[in-house]
Amino acid sequence: MQRHANQLLLPVNPFFVWFTLLLAFACNVIPIGRHVAMPDFVALALVFWNVHQPRRVGGGLAFMFGLFMDVHEGAVLGQHALAYTLLSYFAVSMHRRLVWFTVPSQAVQILPLFVAAHAVSFLVRMMQGGMFPGWQILLAPLFESMLWPVATWVMLAPQRRPPDPDQNRPL
Numbered sequence: 001m002q003r004h005a006n007q008l009l010l011p012v013n014p015f016f017v018w019f020t021l022l023l024a025f026a027c028n029v030i031p032i033g034r035h036v037a038m039p040d041f042v043a044l045a046l047v048f049w050n051v052h053q054p055r056r057v058g059g060g061l062a063f064m065f066g067l068f069m070d071v072h073e074g075a076v077l078g079q080h081a082l083a084y085t086l087l088s089y090f091a092v093s094m095h096r097r098l099v100w101f102t103v104p105s106q107a108v109q110i111l112p113l114f115v116a117a118h119a120v121s122f123l124v125r126m127m128q129g130g131m132f133p134g135w136q137i138l139l140a141p142l143f144e145s146m147l148w149p150v151a152t153w154v155m156l157a158p159q160r161r162p163p164d165p166d167q168n169r170p171l
Contacts, residue, residue, distance in 0.1 A: 009159040012053055016158055021045050021057075025065060029072050037139035042069060043087055043117055044144050047110055048151050050091035051098050062088035079124040087117040107148035114141035 024045035042065050049057035066081030073080070090113050098106055118141050126132070 008161050009156065010161060012056070012159055014056065017049055017053060017056055020155055021049070021061070021065065025068060028069065035136070036133040037136040037143065039140055039143040039147055040114075040117075043084060043114065044147055044151055045155075046084060046088055047091045047113060048148075048155055050088050051095045051106075051110075052156070054092045054095050057088075058092065059085050059088045076124055076128050079121050082124065083117040083121040086120060087113055090116070103149045103152050106152070107145045110148060111141060111145040114144045117141075 021042070024041035027041040046057065046062050046065065050062075062084040063081045066079075066084035067077070069075070069080040069084075070077050091110070094109070098109055101109060118137060122133075122137060
């Protein structure tokens with residue numbers, strides 16, 4: 001199991017959820033020369049919050065961030081929106097099962113989700129006559145999956161309770 005028996009998490013602050021999503025969007029739009037193998041931080045943040053807070057972050061928010069990414073990249077309107085919405089749907093559908101795995105096992109489990117999201121975006125781009133980005137496109141889902149443990153540690157940090165040394169309370 002991922003969570004220890006004595007570890008309780010505080011409720012998530014909605015402002016923190018929005019902050020992490022906006023920070024992920026900012027990381028995607030930073031003009032550092034977008035490379036094909038660069039991980040999609042918005043997709044990573046969306047999947048994380050879909051798994052851990054499926055009632056707060058859903059398909060509507062994924063669609064909205066997808067439209068923002070489409071506008072930013074000058075892509076076909078709906079390319080990222082479709083990919084993020086499908087990613088969000090499948091992450092929510094497997095969230096109950098996923099939280100019982102260890103964090104490295106979760107990273108392996110979500111790798112197919114990231115591959116599928118990139119495949120949908122790639123197919124839409126190719127159907128519109130785009131250029132083949134190269135085989136490096138296969139590295140982006142792998143990097144996103146490798147970032148999963150870091151994202152889990154960072155995004156759950158504000159919810160962790162400090163250890164309570166009181167001997168009278170078991171939790």
